[in-house]
Amino acid sequence: MITRTLLFLAVLLSLCGTSRLHAADRPNILWLTTEDIGPNLGCYGDTYAVTPNLDAFAKRSQLFLNAWSNAPVCAPARTAIISGMYPPSTGSEHMRSSVPLPEGVKMYPQMLREAGYYCTNNAKEDYNLQKTKTPEDKDAVWDASGKNAHWKNRKDGQPFFAIFNFTNTHESQIRQPGHKLVHDPAKANVPPYHPDTPESHHDWAQYADNITEMDGLFAAKLKEMEDAGLAEDTIVFFYGDHGAGMPRHKRWPYNSGLRVPFIVHFPKKWEHLAPKGYAAGAKSEELISFVDLSPTLLSIIGQPAPDYLQGRAFCGSHAKPAPEFLYGFRGRMDERQDLVRSVTDGRYVYIRQYMPHLPYGQHINYMMQMPTAQVWKKAYDEGRATPEQAMFWKATKPSEELYDLQSDPHEVKNLAGDPAHVATLDKLRAANEKHLKDTRDLGFIPEAERLKVSGDRSPRDAFVSEDVYPFDQVLAMARAASDTSGSGKDAAPFIAGLSHNNAVVRYWAALGLHIRGAAAVGMGHKALRKAFADSSVSVRIAAANALATHDGNGPYAAVAMEVLIAYADARRAGNATAMEALSALGNHVEKLKPYADKIAALPDGAPGTEQRLKEYVPRLKEKLNADLGITAKP
Known part of the structure; x- marks a missing residue:
């Protein structure tokens, strides 16, 4: 009798363990991400964009108006996501660096896998932090990462976390020759710091074409999930990895380089885990950034964040109040040194230049392959650039910059010396200093010395x-x-x-x-x-x-x-x-x-x-x- 009772309990415990992992009891999480785009989508009010699928998705989801990538270029931005820590605090802020993880720190997929999730990444990683290996020298971070990684390969009934990353919007695809434009280049929204030339108009039109193509890829991947009968059990995030892949957007920690489109969808079953104010078509002004994604994932699956994570969960069972500020940074960008930190409260952007003796427009080989960058520099060299255009190429920079996104969305009028904005400048300056100390920013250590x-x-x-x-x-x-x-x-x-x-x-x-x-x-x-x-x-x-x-x-x-x-x-x-x-x-x-x-x-x-x-x-x-x-x- 005792033996039969023990056997019954063992079977019951086994069933409970299986139930804990079942997708019906824990949400699947699908991230559809894309590269090098700002919020240039119809649902964000961009009348030039043609994005019917994302616009329809936004109408039944929640859209964030103030989402920052923390870094304005892919590798450090992705490093902030995978670690849940600001890269300057781990020494991983420089573009394409490779440093060990701090002792005791885990990348978020490891924590999801420990909770029973099947975790896949298709396909880009590009982290500046070295991944953990198993004792058998296998990947300890992902169940599968690469072009064949897919949630379909999980165990029966196992919940999944899956990423699919669209690469056709990358900077390199804007300058592909022979492209037949769909968007009218004459109608392109060329910002005032770029020259008003055929090359600039063409680049911005091709950028918009790539976004429209990505909109179709997004729809196809979403349909694949829905056709598999998973829509009611799957939370979907869509976002870009940093701002537009154009010069002075990508690589620069202005709002233009850090603000990304960010849309989340929670099916009815999981709406109790959704962000504050969640509703179909809702637009949230809450401040979120990439360091928040790791604790947010843990919160969605019901787990508190480890103390070392520096972001906060913006939804789920362990959600925390919104911060007052978001923080951005720029370190070495490819082959060129720099050190810039930025802060926003959602309206104002503060930029602190710690190497003001270096120009904004240092010659970065990859950036200078863009036709817009070439004609822009040529216009400056020949004395044809407007003041807004010339600033980028001047030999030095101001130590501090302050921009009002409400009256100056292109961030060209520096208010740092304006007496009317002293209080705002002081507030954001203090926020920057506090953040540097709180995170123990390692960016002040020259790379060779470090x-x-x-x-x-x-x-x-x-x-x-x-x-x-x-x-x-x-x-x-x-x-x-x-x-x-x-x-x-x-x-x-x-x-x-x-x-x-x-x-x-x-x-x-x-x-x-x-x-x-x-x-x-x-x-x-x-x-x-x-x-x-x-x-x-x-x-x-x-x-x-x-x-x-x-x-x-x-x-x-x-x-x-x-x-x-x-x-x-x-x-x-x-x-x-x-x-x-x-x-x-x-x-x-x-x-x-x-x-x-x-x-x-x-x-x-x-x-x-x-x-x-x-x-x-x-x-x-x-x-x-x-x-x-x-x-x-x-």
Whole structure:
């Protein structure tokens, strides 16, 4: 009798376990995502777009008006999603970097799989964080990831989480030659910062054509799910991975580069898990961003988020109130260094430039293949650009920018110096500073220095100690260094900073002298020369760049050029160091002409460089060779 009772209990427990995983008891979740588009859909009020299927989907779903991707380019944007953490907090903010996960952190599919979900990704990953492997060296993140990954391959009755990513809207598809336009280019909505030329109109029309094609792909994938009889059990999300794949949209953390279309559909059965105010055709002004997606998924399946996740669930059983602000960032974009942070409260956008000595429009090889970028730069070089168009190509940037999206949706009128907006500027500036501290932003560490210190460890773990990364001191020096309102005569804090015991502080001290110009560099001349022997190669490069830029034709300008050329050798210095040095050398074309043979002889990268980073040193070298008139050897 006891044996029969135990057997009955065992069978009952087994059935309960199976029931827990059954799709009828837990929702399926389907993500249909696309690349490189802003909210240029009919349902978002874009009268140029032709998107009947997405418009119909929006009428029976909820549309978010204020969704940000956190990063304005694919790899770091996807990194924010997969980790649920801001990439600058994990050292994964640079385009196509590859860093270990912090200790104890899991990518969200791992957590969904542990809860019984079958998780598939079709097909793009492009994460800057390295995926976890099983002891058998298999993928521990996805059940299947690739062009054949599909929810159909799950076990019978198992709930699924599935992604299908449409690639036809990618930046590279806008510039495909031979395309026969469907949208009338004359009616294209060319923004005021782009030149009003046939090339710009054509690019924007082709961008719209690609969105219309994607609209059909979206409908087909949705129909496939519905035809399988899964519509009543499946929650559907649609969104883009960052803003439009056009210059000054993609790669720039303005609203134009970060705002994405975001539509969610909850079938009747699962409406109790839907976002606040959910209704057919509803439009939500709630602020959401990509770091929210991981905790939101967990909330939908009834699980609380781990403490390390930095976003918040905007729906499900563990939903939390909306934030006051959203945050964006820009780090190294392909081969070009930069450091920008942005904040929005939904109406105003605040931009903080920490490298204002670099132009907006640095030459990024991939971006410059776009016809719009080419004619735009040409118009500037020939003096034909309007003030709104010229700003992008000027040699320097302001430290702070503030835009009112209500009166200036194209973000061309900087209000940072307007007395009428002091309170707003102060509020968003403070929000930015708080966010940097709360997340312990690692973006202030130069990449070569970060790699040297972290080695095979996660940067977040390697720099957790204040002894290694005294964050408040670093931020104070970076803030002062990048404040372009400062006088060239206030060199003393930066000269003192070059003697600090921390390399990151010294790096920003060198940048502070550089940004302040010739007077400050003259006052800090001795300290900068001493920095040529600094223990950090990033400090040496920053000091050499300052002297090469502001020492005129003095003897140390020539020494500085030799220092930069030496570190531009990737075989000897490594890829990250070579990229820092080559980026600096690009500012000194005239002074480089006597060294043309040395530049031509530089290698195209370091042996063993990861595939996703291989192209950057060659691109930098190619641009230098072109500027110097060096003909590449066949």
